[in-house]
Amino acid sequence: MRDGFLLDPEVVYLNHGGYGACPATVFDEYQRWQRELERQPTDFFARRLSTWFWEGRAGPSLLDHARASLAAFVGARAEDLVFVPNATSGLNAVLRSLRIRPEEEILTTKHEYGAVERTLSFIRANVVHCEPEDLIANIGIRTRAIVVSHITSPTALVLPVEEICAAARRAGVLSIVDGAHAPGQIPLDLDAVGADVYAGNCHKWLCAPKGSGFLWARPEHQPWIEPLVISWGYHEEADFGERHGWQGTNDPAAYLAVPQAIEMHATFDLDAAAALADEAERRLSALRLTTVSGMPAPFMRAVQLPPGDPFALWRRLIAEHRIEVPVYERDGQRILRVSIGPYSDESDLDRLVDALRSLLR
Numbered sequence: 001m002r003d004g005f006l007l008d009p010e011v012v013y014l015n016h017g018g019y020g021a022c023p024a025t026v027f028d029e030y031q032r033w034q035r036e037l038e039r040q041p042t043d044f045f046a047r048r049l050s051t052w053f054w055e056g057r058a059g060p061s062l063l064d065h066a067r068a069s070l071a072a073f074v075g076a077r078a079e080d081l082v083f084v085p086n087a088t089s090g091l092n093a094v095l096r097s098l099r100i101r102p103e104e105e106i107l108t109t110k111h112e113y114g115a116v117e118r119t120l121s122f123i124r125a126n127v128v129h130c131e132p133e134d135l136i137a138n139i140g141i142r143t144r145a146i147v148v149s150h151i152t153s154p155t156a157l158v159l160p161v162e163e164i165c166a167a168a169r170r171a172g173v174l175s176i177v178d179g180a181h182a183p184g185q186i187p188l189d190l191d192a193v194g195a196d197v198y199a200g201n202c203h204k205w206l207c208a209p210k211g212s213g214f215l216w217a218r219p220e221h222q223p224w225i226e227p228l229v230i231s232w233g234y235h236e237e238a239d240f241g242e243r244h245g246w247q248g249t250n251d252p253a254a255y256l257a258v259p260q261a262i263e264m265h266a267t268f269d270l271d272a273a274a275a276l277a278d279e280a281e282r283r284l285s286a287l288r289l290t291t292v293s294g295m296p297a298p299f300m301r302a303v304q305l306p307p308g309d310p311f312a313l314w315r316r317l318i319a320e321h322r323i324e325v326p327v328y329e330r331d332g333q334r335i336l337r338v339s340i341g342p343y344s345d346e347s348d349l350d351r352l353v354d355a356l357r358s359l360l361r
């Protein structure tokens with residue numbers, strides 16, 4: 001499986017959760033779209049890519065096809081989902097459209113992704129942080145929205161978003177789910193999740209090319225979510241797809257390669273990857289490194305390290321051992337997060353355990 005990816009064979013790559021990794025066949029498809037675009041850019045953008053510019057076009061456009069394929073994969077209707085470059089862009093569009101008022105609060109967890117926290121600061125929201133299990137009890141009259149990760153980045157936990165979204169709905173509170181790590185890591189049925197708004201990435205666990213994310217919203221929430229960039233797609237009659245779909249001339253090849261990534265993903269042995277993640281946890285616990293408590297993500301584990309400089313350890317792991325695995329500080333704790341990609345195997349764990357045994361001595 002490793003040969004099917006473009007990763008440097010010299011590096012033990014245990015940071016799939018960071019940026020994903022794209023199989024060669026999917027990357028070829030991505031580049032094929034880029035070349036096809038360059039053969040006749042006007043035909044590509046004006047007539048083939050979408051239905052927005054060429055009224056007489058017959059049949060589904062290239063984007064329609066890619067959207068339909070992704071929508072089926074995540075359990076949604078294609079018209080409720082738009083491609084965006086990444087989860088950050090999708091969440092920015094939503095949070096910046098909220099126009100939060102000073103008397104309102106946003107309720108979130110202590111496990112959210114740093115860039116989302118910065119976006120919440122940018123919109124000057126009053127943010128209430130709590131542990132995931134306390135979210136529902138903390139919904140109050142000032143709560144305008146809940147922002148919650150489906151799978152947390154710093155702690156690699158799956159959160160019970162269905163329960164949280166149902167409680168938010170009962171309280172009349174908006175639920176915004178950051179699903180950056182979900183597509184391809186856990187089966188998704190967006191209708192069943194029950195969120196009002198959901199943003200995800202295809203370039204992480206679905207192994208699509210970089211720059212392929214999506215934003216999904218229930219029909220009643222689509223009108224207030226403004227695109228980050230106003231362009232030709234922004235007009236009175238435009239639907240959700242058109243308003244967000246055309247934000248100036250951009251390279252759509254990553255979006256168009258998503259159907260191929262979905263096909264490729266179906267060939268991965270996901271049970272083996274999950275078993276290897278469990279094995280990683282066992283072997284790290286034998287070094288007395290315990291996993292952050294909660295429901296672990298299928299292919300990721302965050303373990304607590306003894307106190308020390310996270311950056312120095314991260315640097316030594318790559319410089320001295322050729323192991324790419326993130327080490328960071330969270331809440332005064334030094335954490336190492338292991339990701340198991342479809343290409344990972346036991347020898348990667350052997351190398352990690354040997355390196356940690358020597359570096360943590």
Ligand SMILES: Cc1ncc(COP(=O)(O)O)c(C=O)c1O
Nearest residue numbers: 086087088113149153178180201
């Ligand atoms: C929980 C979470 N949200 C959002 C993001 C942002 O993803 P991107 O940089 O692809 O927008 C990440 C990235 O790791 C993440 O882990």
